[in-house]
Amino acid sequence: GAGVSQSPSNKVTEKGKDVELRCDPISGHTALYWYRQSLGQGLEFLIYFQGNSAPDKSGLPSDRFSAERTGGSVSTLTIQRTQQEDSAVYLCASSLGPGQGNYGYTFGSGTRLTVV
Amino acid sequence: AQSVTQLGSHVSVSEGALVLLRCNYSSSVPPYLFWYVQYPNQGLQLLLKYTSAATLVKGINGFEAEFKKSETSFHLTKPSAHMSDAAEYFCAVSEGDTNAGKSTFGDGTTLTVKP
Numbered sequence: 368g369a370g371v372s373q374s375p376s377n378k379v380t381e382k383g384k385d386v387e388l389r390c391d392p393i394s395g396h397t398a399l400y401w402y403r404q405s406l407g408q409g410l411e412f413l414i415y416f417q418g419n420s421a422p423d424k425s426g427l428p429s430d431r432f433s434a435e436r437t438g439g440s441v442s443t444l445t446i447q448r449t450q451q452e453d454s455a456v457y458l459c460a461s462s463l464g465p466g467q468g469n470y471g472y473t474f475g476s477g478t479r480l481t482v483v
Numbered sequence: 484a485q486s487v488t489q490l491g492s493h494v495s496v497s498e499g500a501l502v503l504l505r506c507n508y509s510s511s512v513p514p515y516l517f518w519y520v521q522y523p524n525q526g527l528q529l530l531l532k533y534t535s536a537a538t539l540v541k542g543i544n545g546f547e548a549e550f551k552k553s554e555t556s557f558h559l560t561k562p563s564a565h566m567s568d569a570a571e572y573f574c575a576v577s578e579g580d581t582n583a584g585k586s587t588f589g590d591g592t593t594l595t596v597k598p
Contacts, residue, residue: 400585400586402588408590409573409588409589409590409591410573410588412585412587412588415585423585458526458527460527470532470534471517471519471529471532472517472519472527472529472586473529474519474526474527474528475526476525476526477526
C-alpha cells in the first residue's frame, strides 16, 4: 500500500484479556519494526523483522508479548493476559532493508491500547 | 551499541526566533542519524536524515541538521520558528546500512512556539 497501515486505531480491553494488533507495511519494504510509546515517554523498541531472517526480539518486555510476520508482509503483535502497564501507543514502521539503503522509517498511525 | 541523548525535554521559543534542538549520539560504527517529528494527534514522520554523504542536511519545512563527528552531535535547527512547528521531535541513530536497520530513539523534545 501507499503507507503503513495499522489496525485497530484504538483498542480498549479488560485486564487479563489477549489482544492482537495488526500492521500492513509498505509494499517492497523488507524491514518491519514494532515500537511502543507510553504517555510522555520516548519510543521503546520491541521487535524487528528483516526478510526471512530470525526476528530481533530483544526489546519484548515479557513472554506475554509475541509477534509474527507472515509471508514477509503483514505483522501481528500479540499481547497475552494484558496488564494496565501495557497501555500505550503501539507503533509499527517499515523501511528498506540493510543493503537497500537505510533511509529511515515510515511509521503507521499507531494503535492506542488502553487496558482497564 | 548505540544510544541517543536529547538535551532538554521541552524547548520554548518565540515565533520568528531560532529553533535549536540538541541531539548527541553514541555508536560503535559510523552512524546514520535521523530526526522525526510528531505533530499533535498525528503519527511520526521523517524530517531529515544523515547517511554519510553531506554533513549538513536539509529537511522539510525549513529544518536542517549538521553532523559533527568530533562532537558526536546532530543538532536540529531552523532560522525562524513558525507556530506550525509546535510538535515533538525525536532524534534517532542506527548503525549505518550494515547489520540491522534498527534505530534507537531519544526521549523526544517538545517544541512550543509562542506568538
